[in-house]
Amino acid sequence: MARSDLPKYTVPSLTPEDGAKVAAILQQRLVALNDLQLTLKHIHWNVVGPHFIAVHEMIDPQVDAVRLMVDAIAERIATLGVAPVGTPGALVAARTWDDYSIGRASTIEHLGALDQVYVGVITEHRKAAEETEELDTVTNDLLVGHLHELELFHWFVRAHLESSGGALSTADATSEKEAAASAEDEAKAEA
Numbered sequence: 001m002a003r004s005d006l007p008k009y010t011v012p013s014l015t016p017e018d019g020a021k022v023a024a025i026l027q028q029r030l031v032a033l034n035d036l037q038l039t040l041k042h043i044h045w046n047v048v049g050p051h052f053i054a055v056h057e058m059i060d061p062q063v064d065a066v067r068l069m070v071d072a073i074a075e076r077i078a079t080l081g082v083a084p085v086g087t088p089g090a091l092v093a094a095r096t097w098d099d100y101s102i103g104r105a106s107t108i109e110h111l112g113a114l115d116q117v118y119v120g121v122i123t124e125h126r127k128a129a130e131e132t133e134e135l136d137t138v139t140n141d142l143l144v145g146h147l148h149e150l151e152l153f154h155w156f157v158r159a160h161l162e163s164s165g166g167a168l169s170t171a172d173a174t175s176e177k178e179a180a181a182s183a184e185d186e187a188k189a190e191a
Contacts, residue, residue, distance in 0.1 A: 007081030014136060016081070022136045023082035025128050029143070030073045030084055031094045036121050037066040039100045043114060049106040055160070062153045069146045076142055102180055111160045112169065112183025113176035118154040125150060163190070 010019025044059040074084035085094075097120060102113045129143040161169045161183050169186035173179035 010081040011079060011136075011138070014080070018135055019080040020082060022132055022139050023077045023080045025131050026073050026077045026080075026139065027082075027085065028094065029125060029128050030070060030077065030086060031091050032121055032124060033066055033070045033073065033146075034086060034091050035095060035097075036117065037063050037070060039117060040066060040114075042100060043102075043110045046102070046104045047107045047110050048104060049108070051107040051160075055107040055111065058156060062156075065149055065153070069149070072142060072146075076139055080139075101177060105180065106184060106187075108160065108183045108187045109180040111157050112173070112179040112181070114157050115154070115161055115168075115170045115183075116173060116176040116179045118150065118157060122147065122150050122154060161186075 006016040006020050007023070010016050014022070040059050040063045044056055044063065047055045047059075070086070074086060077084040100113070100117065102110055125143060125147055129140055129147060132140040132143060158168060163169070163186070169183045170179040173182050
């Protein structure tokens with residue numbers, strides 16, 4: 001990173017280089033969580049079927065919590081002396097994953113796809129927490145706190161995808177469309 005790209009200030013005890021490095025890690029989490037809250041709202045609007053109201057109402061608190069995470073991350077980036085970037089164009093340009101691809105579909109299809117979304121978000125959030133562990137304990141604490149909530153929400157989703165024997169209908173899926181189809185097939189087989 002060029003000296004001119006470094007923040008003019010950062011938090012006490014961090015160098016401008018470390019502040020910039022932590023802010024860059026957080027910027028990617030800001031992109032991911034902004035994308036997640038939009039995806040959750042999209043699911044909220046597009047679920048149909050017999051379990052509509054349960055899933056519709058389960059999703060809104062997740063949207064609200066993720067929006068708070070977005071705000072906390074953006075404010076931490078600013079605290080580190082870097083400008084957080086949260087515009088739609090920046091989000092799309094920085095995304096390293098495909099857009100959520102399920103439209104109007106059954107609750108179980110959306111939950112199957114959402115399982116994959118959460119796997120990706122949580123995996124990358126854990127990596128960010130590990131990367132900040134030695135650099136900045138405050139940022140690391142923020143990310144670990146988010147992981148607690150994200151993993152809880154993921155469990156809520158997976159509870160709908162788990163058989164009474166503990167098997168997860170999306171266990172072998174590698175994409176959200178595959179997970180949606182697996183969840184739907186398993187639900188039909190159990191019906």
